Amino acid sequence: MPLVNMTDLLVHARGHGYAVAALDVVSLDFLEAVIAAAETCRAPVVVSLAESHFEHYDFELLMTAVVTACQRSPAPLAIHLDHGASLDSAVRAIRLGCNGVMVDGSHLGPDENRALTRTVAEMAKACGVTVEGELGYVPGEEGEDAERHPGEVVYTTPEEAADFVAATGVDCLAVSVGTVHGRMRGEPRLDYERLAAIAAATPIPLVIHGGTGLGDAAFGRLIASGVAKINYYTALADAAAHAIREAAAADPRAGYTRLTQRVRAAIQAEAERVIRLFGGAGRADELLAHCRPWREIDHVILFNATAEDDAVAAMKAAGREALGALPGVREAATGRAVTADARYRHCWLIRFCGEPVIDAYKHHPAHQAFADERFRPIAGDRITIDFERD
Incomplete structure (x- = not known):
């Protein structure tokens, strides 16, 4: 089955009370594990590539593999540029095969964020590509990639969300209600009342960045409040690292292939867990009937x-x-x-x-x-x- 329209995926998720897992990939191990998890669960997945990770791999080379893997998979999948740095980043990502893009203007002033996001949306929507905006600011704290998101949390307000969506024309909106990028000590305090008010103010699917570290009940409440996509990476990276450390401890003389032979299985297990937790498992058939093919x-x-x-x-x-x-x-x-x-x-x-x-x-x-x-x-x-x- 070819790729499917990402907006269709997320609209279906919001309308049916579940969330699509947006799983970041940084290597073939991650890619194969994420696709396998989607297929095993018969579930939708957004295969996500964050520009902040591009220093770790060749984006163009990995995208070739991502597109091939998604096109030959029977699962309903989309490919998304996460935290793009510029309009040029979005144009390049679409050229390489992304059918969803997010250029992050959340660190800018309100007017600059609105203008940048509107420009990206006008370009991408003319191509039929889904556009995600971000309003408010989700910082990082302690864990992997946290240093890439410095500063204090800036919460999204319902009034700003409604104005931003109307002014930019985005298809989905990442909001700040208390999550953080990376792992942290304890569980963050999430403002569910704020999230419910944002969902009431705008009908488009909402997105949560910084999903790692939340408990199962927290995910359930986020989804019940209108969240249709949850970005998830740090726990996948931790699962991969744990598999490598276990292999090294068992055999200090092990080479690369022996050290990494259980990485895919570890990533896949964690990906399957959150796909099921978010409510996406078993929905492939209804989504393939609902979504426009890409x-x-x-x-x-x-x-x-x-x-x-x-x-x-x-x-x-x-x-x-x-x-x-x-x-x-x-x-x-x-x-x-x-x-x-x-x-x-x-x-x-x-x-x-x-x-x-x-x-x-x-x-x-x-x-x-x-x-x-x-x-x-x-x-x-x-x-x-x-x-x-x-």
């Missing part, structure tokens, strides 16, 4: 050129660079016919992340400029077809 579109142009070969090559090179950078374009490739008697000698293959990109691409100023100034003047003999992947 299918790529191939925009194919076959053409003959009236210019010399060098001029055609230069035009193609310029187009690959200009068109490949447009939001929602996953790839811009060119080619030439293998046989001399082919009806058309040249081709473009522009791969869109989804059908909504067709119109956005057609009307983008950079595409129009390239088409009018470089392509159409020498490619009058052409045909264009948009194909949906089977």
Whole structure:
């Protein structure tokens, strides 16, 4: 089953009283474990990649594996950029295969956060991509990655939430009601009344960052109050680290593969636990029937050129660079016919992340400029077809 629309996942979760686990991956071990957990539980999962982790892996390489793993899985899955740093980060994430993005402006002033999030939303929603905003500030405390979220908690208010959603057009909203990033001593004090008021003020799915360290009852109350996605990473990392330490203690001379051979199982066990706890287990069939599939579109142009070969090559090179950078374009490739008697000698293959990109691409100023100034003047003999992947 292909990937599914992330907004559809979260809307279903809020409407049916459960939450989708958004599980951060930082390696193939994490990826394989998270996918296996979703399949074992017959549950939805958001495979999440946080920009704050990019120093630990090559984002482009890992995304290739993430997209492949999600596309061949029977579970209803989405791929999400978490805590993106900029508009460019979101554009790049969509190009590499994310169908949900979050650019974190929570550390900015209210006006700056609203403006940044609105800009990201306008770009991403034109591609059909789900957009998460964050209002308030969730700090870190003690555990893994806590140092990446310094400062004091800033709580979200219902009035600000309603205004932010209306002004930005986000599809889901991360709110601050007392959780923290990383592990902490004791259990945080959560403001459930505030959360219920936020949920009443805006109908979109709510998101909780900093899920590690909460007790089972706390998760239940969060979900009952309108939370539809819960980000979860630190406990997965702790499970992996514990498996490695146990292997090292059992065999101090063990090599890398022996030290890590139980890591996937440890991550999968913890992922399955929270998927079941959040209420997502057993929902795959109803979600696959409810959610729109996330299918790529191939925009194919076959053409003959009236210019010399060098001029055609230069035009193609310029187009690959200009068109490949447009939001929602996953790839811009060119080619030439293998046989001399082919009806058309040249081709473009522009791969869109989804059908909504067709119109956005057609009307983008950079595409129009390239088409009018470089392509159409020498490619009058052409045909264009948009194909949906089977």
